[in-house]
Amino acid sequence: MRKMLVAAAACFCAAALLCLPAGAAEEEEAKKYKTKEVMKEAFKGPLLKKVAGGEASDEDKKKLHDMLVAMSKNEAPKGDAESWKKLTSxxxxxxxxxxxxxxxxxxxxxxxxxCKACHSAHKP
Incomplete structure (x- = not known):
């Protein structure tokens, strides 16, 4: 019985250690784009307009999605965090x-x- 408990604990620890790098990589991916970069490239640039207009390639759509996911994981520059979460979600x-x-x-x-909804509440 004691050996089974030790083996179970060892398996649990091994599984936790294996999952740790994946979580770190996911967090690193979230920090890939800063909010300012997303604003410049997606909103002021043509990316969002192309995707919204149906003229974007699959690669453009994926890039926009990745940028917006990253921005949603950034802290709100100003204002209520709950509002930031709602708008970016x-x-x-x-x-x-x-x-x-x-x-x-x-x-x-x-x-x-x-733009106005976010900028009124969150633009510094």
């Missing part, structure tokens, strides 16, 4: 719909990418 959901090829994704992106 809507962007992530819309970009995921675009990646998945949903018909209404363009309209979702246009609605979620409301």
């Amino acid at each position: 809507a962007l992530v959901k819309a970009s995921k719909a675009a990646v998945d090829g949903d018909e209404g994704a363009g309209d979702m992106l246009k609605k979620a990418a409301n």
Whole structure:
């Protein structure tokens, strides 16, 4: 019985250690893009407009989604964290719909990418 408990504990520790690098890589991926970079490349640049307009390649859609996921994991520059989470979650959901090829994704992106809503509450 004691050997089984020791073996179970060893297996549990091994599994925890194996999962640790994956979590670190995921967190590193989240820090890939800073909010300022996303604003410049996706919102001020043509990326979001191309995806919302249905003119983007699959690679562009994936890049936008990755950028918005990263931005959603960044801290809000100013304002309420719950508001930041709500607004960025809507962007992530819309970009995921675009990646998945949903018909209404363009309209979702246009609605979620409301500059004034975010900037009023979160732009420093």
